[in-house]
Amino acid sequence: MNKVTLSGVDMTYVNKSGEIPALVDIFLNIKTEEFVSLLGPSGCGKSTILSLIAGMLRPSKGQILIDGEPVIGTSPKVGYMLQHDHLLEWRDIRRNTYLGLEVRGLADKEHCRHADELLIRYGLGGFMNRYPSELSGGMRQRAALVRTLALEPEVVLLDEPFSALDYQTRLTLEEEVATILKQEHKTVILVTHDIAEAIAMSDRIIVLSARPGTVKAEYTIELSGKNNSPFAARQAPEFREYFKEIWSVLEEGHATVR
Amino acid sequence: MQQSVKKKSHFYSGWLRRGAVSEIHGEYLEQIRKREIMIVTYQVLIGLIFLVFWEIGARMGWIDPFITSQPSKVLETIVSLFNSGKLWIHIWTTVWETAVGFLLGTVGGSLIAILLWWSKWVADILEPYIVILNSVPKVALGPVFIVWLGSGTPAILMMALAISVIVTVMMVFNGFNEVNPDTIKLMHSFGASRQQILAKVVLPATFPTMIAALKVNLGLSLVGTIVGEFLVSKEGLGYLIVYGGQVFNMSLVMASVIILCIVAALLYYSVTFLEKRLIHWK
Ligand SMILES: Nc1ncnc2c1ncn2[C@@H]1O[C@H](COP(=O)(O)OP(=O)(O)OP(=O)(O)O)[C@@H](O)[C@H]1O
Ligand SMILES: [Mg+2]
Numbered sequence: 316m317n318k319v320t321l322s323g324v325d326m327t328y329v330n331k332s333g334e335i336p337a338l339v340d341i342f343l344n345i346k347t348e349e350f351v352s353l354l355g356p357s358g359c360g361k362s363t364i365l366s367l368i369a370g371m372l373r374p375s376k377g378q379i380l381i382d383g384e385p386v387i388g389t390s391p392k393v394g395y396m397l398q399h400d401h402l403l404e405w406r407d408i409r410r411n412t413y414l415g416l417e418v419r420g421l422a423d424k425e426h427c428r429h430a431d432e433l434l435i436r437y438g439l440g441g442f443m444n445r446y447p448s449e450l451s452g453g454m455r456q457r458a459a460l461v462r463t464l465a466l467e468p469e470v471v472l473l474d475e476p477f478s479a480l481d482y483q484t485r486l487t488l489e490e491e492v493a494t495i496l497k498q499e500h501k502t503v504i505l506v507t508h509d510i511a512e513a514i515a516m517s518d519r520i521i522v523l524s525a526r527p528g529t530v531k532a533e534y535t536i537e538l539s540g541k542n543n544s545p546f547a548a549r550q551a552p553e554f555r556e557y558f559k560e561i562w563s564v565l566e567e568g569h570a571t572v573r
Numbered sequence: 574m575q576q577s578v579k580k581k582s583h584f585y586s587g588w589l590r591r592g593a594v595s596e597i598h599g600e601y602l603e604q605i606r607k608r609e610i611m612i613v614t615y616q617v618l619i620g621l622i623f624l625v626f627w628e629i630g631a632r633m634g635w636i637d638p639f640i641t642s643q644p645s646k647v648l649e650t651i652v653s654l655f656n657s658g659k660l661w662i663h664i665w666t667t668v669w670e671t672a673v674g675f676l677l678g679t680v681g682g683s684l685i686a687i688l689l690w691w692s693k694w695v696a697d698i699l700e701p702y703i704v705i706l707n708s709v710p711k712v713a714l715g716p717v718f719i720v721w722l723g724s725g726t727p728a729i730l731m732m733a734l735a736i737s738v739i740v741t742v743m744m745v746f747n748g749f750n751e752v753n754p755d756t757i758k759l760m761h762s763f764g765a766s767r768q769q770i771l772a773k774v775v776l777p778a779t780f781p782t783m784i785a786a787l788k789v790n791l792g793l794s795l796v797g798t799i800v801g802e803f804l805v806s807k808e809g810l811g812y813l814i815v816y817g818g819q820v821f822n823m824s825l826v827m828a829s830v831i832i833l834c835i836v837a838a839l840l841y842y843s844v845t846f847l848e849k850r851l852i853h854w855k
Binding site for chain 1: 753755756758759760761762763764765769773774777778780852
């Protein structure tokens with residue numbers, strides 16, 4: 316079952332100095348509950364792909380489908396998480412997680428209770444009445460994840476959500492987020508610059524070329540003894556093979572740019 | 574302290590070391606508290622020396638008290654103003670004119686800033702006018718306001734408003750534009766309308782800037798009010814100062830200036846107090 320489909324998508328930005336082709340002829344099929352990572356050089360259009368799927372941008376050409384229906388605007392079916400948590404510092408954690416619900420007009424008892432449950436389930440129960448400045452980076456990003464999940468999206472888009480964290484926190488959070496998203500049966504698209512992170516977390520990796528972005532290579536990741544744990548995945552014997560392979564493909568890209 | 578050395582918790586002892594949790598902490602606390610005491614002492618000392626020299630200088634004839642007045646006369650004047658019951662009327666007049674001016678300036682300026690944020694189109698069109706208005710010395714418009722509004726309270730309020738409103742527009746509008754674009758992107762991903770983005774993100778994020786504008790405006794509106802009172806009024810501290818100058822009663826001028834300083838400081842601290850109460854998440 317295809318959850319998200321991009322068929323023949325072009326995206327061209329226009330500004331004063333002219334046209335900037337960001338994406339050319341992108342075809343992608345992402346299956347229900349699949350975890351897919353997008354890797355590629357800086358500026359190749361990874362964030363653009365996420366914005367298109369989120370319905371925040373219109374493609375210049377081609378079509379984007381979710382559950383077989385064309386995307387015409389933002390929808391509660393899609394949740395978007397950015398590099399920084401963007402928690403509002405004047406709201407406590409609980410009211411931060413209600414933000415999306417409020418905007419969507421869904422901040423009723425039932426939905427708010429669900430958000431509270433998610434906070435408790437993911438270890439933030441004791442911090443519901445704290446302000447973001449009192450939380451560590453990892454906890455803040457977890458709260459941001461709960462804010463996304465509170466809207467019960469079916470597709471979750473992650474744009475380098477771990478890149479602002481220190482290494483230790485990053486590994487821990489990768490593990491937690493992967494577990495949470497599997498538990499909640501989400502379809503996930505992760506944008507990252509970190510090859511190891513992509514291999515450890517994903518079912519499939521899509522490598523994009525330098526701008527204008529096109530799909531350059533695709534890898535289905537099969538690791539022995541992975542058990543959906545990114546941490547365990549890093550110990551798998553196949554891990555290094557994937558790493559070397561993807562590294563060399565990305566390097567090629569660098570060479571052609573120069 | 575010498576006595577308590579034997580006690581286990583000797584580092585708690587001594588008023589300067591109160592609250593210490595260890596020997597080093599106690600020493601540290603003692604050090605910074607001594608420093609604070611010294612600073613306050615010097616601050617008071619400078620003021621006192623100034624007053625003493627002023628008084629002695631006037632009495633010994635080093636300076637001419639007819640031009641400079643002297644502390645004892647100033648104090649006398651304040652007491653007699655107070656006893657005549659007129660002091661409160663003057664203070665109250667200046668305070669409410671300033672308060673109305675700076676509240677109108679802050680609220681009005683913020684509303685205009687919201688309009689500019691709402692429509693980039695309007696903002697771009699008005700930009701040169703705002704820059705020009707900002708650089709005009711508003712005091713120069715005093716005569717214009719008097720012709721338009723008559724020589725009375727409305728002209729004073731207009732002066733206080735004019736002097737604070739444009740600064741507020743610029744401060745608050747800049748604050749709006751400093752809101753992280755990615756936070757707004759996040760709101761867009763929830764499908765938020767412009768109004769929701771304004772109410773849930775932009776306004777609360779800029780709230781501290783608005784309070785900062787309030788502080789700046791307080792000073793500016795006070796200038797506007799005093800200048801307005803110089804020009805037209807029959808009441809208020811500005812009027813007292815001008816009147817004192819006209820009849821060459823320097824004690825009255827100095828007394829009024831000192832009262833004005835105290836009023837300004839009290840107004841400033843009340844806004845600071847408000848700020849602490851309102852911005853509780855930091
Ligand atoms: N609003 C815009 N107007 C003009 N050009 C844009 C705009 N947004 C993005 N671009 C350009 O489109 C290209 C793709 O941008 P995008 O942000 O999708 O890249 P990215 O792969 O996410 O990069 P990074 O890894 O640095 O996050 C970039 O070269 C960028 O300069
Ligand atoms: Mg990006």
